[in-house]
Amino acid sequence: MTRIYDIAVIGGGIMGCACALRVAEGGMLPIVLDQGDLGQGASGVNAGTLSLQIKRVRLMPYALKGHHEWARMGNAVGFHKTGGYTLAFTEHEAELLYERQRLKAEAGAPISFVSAQTLRKAEPGLTQKVVAASYCPEDGYANSSLTGQYYRRRLQDQSISYHERCPVTAVDHDSNGFTLATPIGPVRARRLLLAAGAWLRPVAALLGVDLPVRARVNTVSVTGRMPPLVSTVIGHATGLLTMKQKANGTVLVGGGWQGRGTPQAGRGQVTAETVVPNLALAQYALPGLGNARVLRSWTGFEANVPDFYPLAGALPGVENAFVLGCVRGGYTIGPYIGRLMGDFILSREPELPLFDPARNFDEEAT
Template identity: 30%
Template sequence: MNDVIVIGGGLAGCATAYYLAQDGVSVTVLERSELNTQASGSNAGSLHAQIPHDPFVNKGPAWAATFAPTIGLLRRSIDLWRGLSETLGEPLEVALKGGLLVATDAAQMAAIEAKARVERGQGLDVRLLGRDDVHALAPYLSDAIVGGAFCPDEGKANPLAATLAYARAAQALGARFERHVEVTGLARERDGFAVATTRGVLRVRRVVNAAGASAGDIAALLGVPLDVQGFAIQVAVTERTAPLIPHLVYSAGDKLTLKQNGAGSVLIGGGWPARWHRRGHPSTDPDSLSRNMAVALAAVPALAPLQVVRTWAAVVNGTDDWKPILGEVPGVPGFFVNFFPWMGFTAGPAVARIVASLVQGAPAPFDIDLSPFLLASR
């Protein structure tokens, strides 16, 4: 009998498998296609620590208060990202040069200031900048920018490299990976679970549901309701150019994430919606692309001469409250969930380490209150 089966070959699944294997646990990862082909490999590689500005403004103070503890998870995960290339023995292009949320008017600045008070209450280093300060820090910004907030702990990593590096490191420690295997059924047994797949039935003591946007479908196989969703969004990348933007840039006025990778290309996103193709996969929406580029140009006019060379759409994992869903499912001992919505790329290392510990009945390795995220307390 297998000890642990992890369902899902994205960052959450591969990182959880690595930490389990590191602890000497026998683990097998089941992936229905190829590793890193969904949200983990299709995002823009941003490493976030700040509260997302759009829901802060639109959902209000009560939402911000419930979301705020998530900052601790993000901070601890970024700490792991700092040394992750060395830990896994592969270059992951981690660069933490800071995140910059910018405003074009007083109302936006007031919202930034209110958000910064919540973030500082969680121990996050957030520095408010006036017009002169923001332009001294980031001279590439438009003259229309009147101020902003700078978080030095934010940055970027390579989403094409991280998951696969975790998988290779896990495999070197004895973890098994089964690709092109779909889970079709789950049933509780006296000493574990029967996992029905397209290659037969596997018996296992514990299961980790790390299936991303499909986590709800996997949980439903055991009759467990899990309110998770998948949203189609898109990203664009420009031709290469000389070093221009060292920071992760956000806009308080509209959806925007903007950064330059090591090759010199500028990645432009921010959660703009993509379309659903009639065949069921996401596809780029030209209207969203146009609006996204307009927001980017308004923040950084020097982008104007650059050509967009590629766009892509992907499904991002989400929940209505933006809070992660972690831990053992009440009433279903041995069945664990690793689901971090919207910013799962950032949170992946820390959350995987936490879930791997919980699976073993061990305390979480970080000095952080997990109760807001555990299924038992939701």
């Protein structure tokens, strides 16, 4: 007799796994299916930055809760709370910094503005060309390459079925639920959660739903081991730089600079046109990087919709189907919004509101 699961989760990243764990806690029998390995999509290839200073104002309550989740995971995910500075090098950038960080502070983030003297004392390796700077003691980072390992162990501990390298190629839907075509044979479930990140659009299309999902091709670079240069997470007022030095001396540089490619075509491509200015901005902020050797640059797909807020709720037009994804800065928020989604599927009132996938996707600037 074919086993019928309470819910099948398509996508084994942070959000899909966190949701599966939550519904299992509530008594459901989930199964997680991923076309690759757990946590190896956007969840595993980002720079690992956990900064409240780069989150959108409306998402600040979720980011604060997400920070607590990462701190609770601790060493298992390489969590470090270092504090972080965001820098402005011109008067225009300083205006942006003051405006944006003030709003984020009002939304609950412990962000303050610091003097040049305070900054130089804390981070003497930074350039002295800083016009303004903000500081958040909660900022830090985790090791994104540990994401899959962490959630694989959590699923195993809870006896939750999961299958890696198991793409879903077709979905049939009737009054009894869903039947998924997979390499391991048909998988049957009463409910379905789409948590496939940058691959959400083609997966939703299997159910006849067109989600307005786009994909950014973010680039990250890592240097060889360096002597101590910086002890906190460093960002830039424009959002075009994130940088931190890890315990082994390597420096990770990101900031959303774009490579080329699409999720459907496979891995994205790094381009010199964007990597070079990203590294130049990093070196401008931290002159000691001039002696660094870049070991590797890579890309990761980040899903978003036109208003850059999450998809989190019922999948429009398909009974007992749900969608979760497209969170800008989803690495920080992922563990928490996955829990919220699990509560929603369990018919519990989520602690914070979700984001209706059937909404009107107007662009928003904040």
